[in-house]
Amino acid sequence: QVAPVESGGGSVQAGGSLTLSCAFSGYSFCMGWFRQAPGKEREGIAMIDNKGITKYSTSVEGRFTISKDDATKSAHLRMHNLQPEDTAMCYCAALVGVGNWVCEIGCSGGDCYANAALGTRYDRWGQGTQVTVSS
Numbered sequence: 001q002v003a004p005v006e007s008g009g010g011s012v013q014a015g016g017s018l019t020l021s022c023a024f025s026g027y028s029f030c031m032g033w034f035r036q037a038p039g040k041e042r043e044g045i046a047m048i049d050n051k052g053i054t055k056y057s058t059s060v061e062g063r064f065t066i067s068k069d070d071a072t073k074s075a076h077l078r079m080h081n082l083q084p085e086d087t088a089m090c091y092c093a094a095l096v097g098v099g100n101w102v103c104e105i106g107c108s109g110g111d112c113y114a115n116a117a118l119g120t121r122y123d124r125w126g127q128g129t130q131v132t133v134s135s
Contacts, residue, residue, distance in 0.1 A: 002026040004092040009129030020077040022092030030103035031075045035088035044105025082133045093122035
């Protein structure tokens with residue numbers, strides 16, 4: 001199975017910026033960015049679907065911007081004003097298939113759902129890229 005491939009993580013000081021990229025050669029209905037800090041549950045932070053509809057968590061809205069490039073089959077997450085609490089392993093995930101709803105980014109019990117009511121999970125995951133923000 002084809003899996004997303006992340007790149008662009010790194011270390012920055014508080015207030016700095018990073019851009020994460022995700023390449024996925026398969027068809028995706030929506031793609032999301034998730035992160036997991038040590039000792040914490042995985043958190044959904046941004047999503048973009050094949051129509052360009054976006055969604056953000058309240059923790060990053062206004063600081064992060066998700067976009068996609070259909071020509072290169074990639075999604076990008078531009079992160080600004082990074083803070084130490086943004087330190088986490090960041091994962092790109094894709095949902096392969098079709099739907100007539102707007103994807104979600106909620107996570108619970110180790111699973112992250114594109115549609116919690118339907119039980120539809122993001123089904124392709126990358127290996128992750130580390131983001132570290134120092135104060």
